[in-house]
Amino acid sequence: AQTVTQSQPEMSVQEAETVTLSCTYDTSESDYYLFWYKQPPSRQMILVIRQEAYKQQNATENRFSVNFQKAAKSFSLKISDSQLGDAAMYFCAYLLGGGGSRLTFGEGTQLTVNP
Amino acid sequence: DGGITQSPKYLFRKEGQNVTLSCEQNLNHDAMYWYRQDPGQGLRLIYYSQIVNDFQKGDIAEGYSVSREKKESFPLTVTSAQKNPTAFYLCASSSPYGREPNTEAFFGQGTRLTVV
Numbered sequence: 001a002q003t004v005t006q007s008q009p010e011m012s013v014q015e016a017e018t019v020t021l022s023c024t025y026d027t028s029e030s031d032y033y034l035f036w037y038k039q040p041p042s043r044q045m046i047l048v049i050r051q052e053a054y055k056q057q058n059a060t061e062n063r064f065s066v067n068f069q070k071a072a073k074s075f076s077l078k079i080s081d082s083q084l085g086d087a088a089m090y091f092c093a094y095l096l097g098g099g100g101s102r103l104t105f106g107e108g109t110q111l112t113v114n115p
Numbered sequence: 116d117g118g119i120t121q122s123p124k125y126l127f128r129k130e131g132q133n134v135t136l137s138c139e140q141n142l143n144h145d146a147m148y149w150y151r152q153d154p155g156q157g158l159r160l161i162y163y164s165q166i167v168n169d170f171q172k173g174d175i176a177e178g179y180s181v182s183r184e185k186k187e188s189f190p191l192t193v194t195s196a197q198k199n200p201t202a203f204y205l206c207a208s209s210s211p212y213g214r215e216p217n218t219e220a221f222f223g224q225g226t227r228l229t230v231v
Contacts, residue, residue: 043225103146103220104160105150108157
């Protein structure tokens with residue numbers, strides 16, 4: 001079974017600084033998707049960034065980028081120029097390609113942004 | 116607008132009663148999921164369904180039941196057998212077969228269930 005692990009329950013960063021959230025996963029498959037979701041206090045889940053496993057290039061979305069290391073099964077999220085609105089719970093998630101799969105989440109990392 | 120809708124937003128249940136949480140999507144997604152989230156915790160999978168009339172247990176299915184009679188709908192029933200049902204429940208759906216270029220899971224706004 002696939003597992004997703006986030007080893008940092010809490011992280012903090014100064015406004016305008018950069019922070020990296022860690023995620024590792026375990027799978028024997030080669031075709032899958034990885035995601036980072038943000039959950040602010042409203043509890044609405046918001047997609048931050050998506051990575052297809054077959055793509056070697058790391059995904060980027062404005063201030064958000066990932067370091068995808070397929071062989072190491074590592075998928076970290078880097079937030080640059082942190083803003084107060086980035087404060088939230090961040091979840092790493094895994095979805096097997098091709099259907100028939102559960103969407104598996106890590107335990108989450110609570111990010112605090114200090115002014 | 117396409118999306119996924121959960122109702123109600125807040126739900127109160129007396130001990131010993133069954134209660135059903137609604138989840139509807141108009142995104143034409145085959146896959147749907149139910150998660151439970153406790154305060155300060157991650158998302159734990161209750162049930163998921165990849166196709167109409169079929170569903171699989173997740174990690175914490177005991178005390179819960181689901182049905183998938185229509186592609187658009189995936190209701191969750193919290194039965195009296197669930198010993199600690201007070202939690203936040205999230206429903207999600209994802210692109211057909213997870214092969215779309217923009218595959219992602221879309222989430223409802225959640226239902227906060229409280230046992231009184």
